[in-house]
Amino acid sequence: MTADWKEPLDTVIDILKADHNSGTGVGWNRANSDNIKPVILDIASEGPERGKRLDLQRHDYILCYETALNEEVPDLLYNFVTTRVNITVDMRTSRGRSRLRKMENEMRRIIHVNRKGDGANFDRMILKVRTDLSDRTKKLFRHTFQVEVVILAELIP
DSSP: OOOOSOOHHHHHHHHHHSBGGGTTSOSBOGGGTTTOOOEEEEGGGSOTTGGGOOOTTTOOEEEEEEEEEEEEOOSSOOSEEEEEEEEEEEEEESSOHHHHHHHHHHHHHHHHHTTTOOSSSOSEEEEEEEEEOOBTTTTBEEEEEEEEEEEEEEEOO
């Protein structure tokens, strides 16, 4: 038996990459972020040192990677688990704090629209923590967010 669902990291990246005008009503709405859609990457699938060599003069970036996975086993039935996957969403721009704020608001909107899950890949998506890692001397404006993807009653094969 093989899994036919998407990994939580792929699900979050697909949700962020979706176009708002695709008819679903979800996805990145350029009108909310100065008519700019950032480049969204899974940092683990990129080449070595790619995260250090981003051209922030040409694009804004959102880098995503999985940071933790927790499984909770219930006390009575041992054939399923509740899985919680923490995904870090690293948002970077060199165009100022106002652009970063607009990108953050759009990302938060997308996460909240999708918080109930899609019924197939995950059951809940929660925005947990925001950390400001901006470096004003380099004019790098950066926030990292922890997004928790919850899968309830995942069967153990």
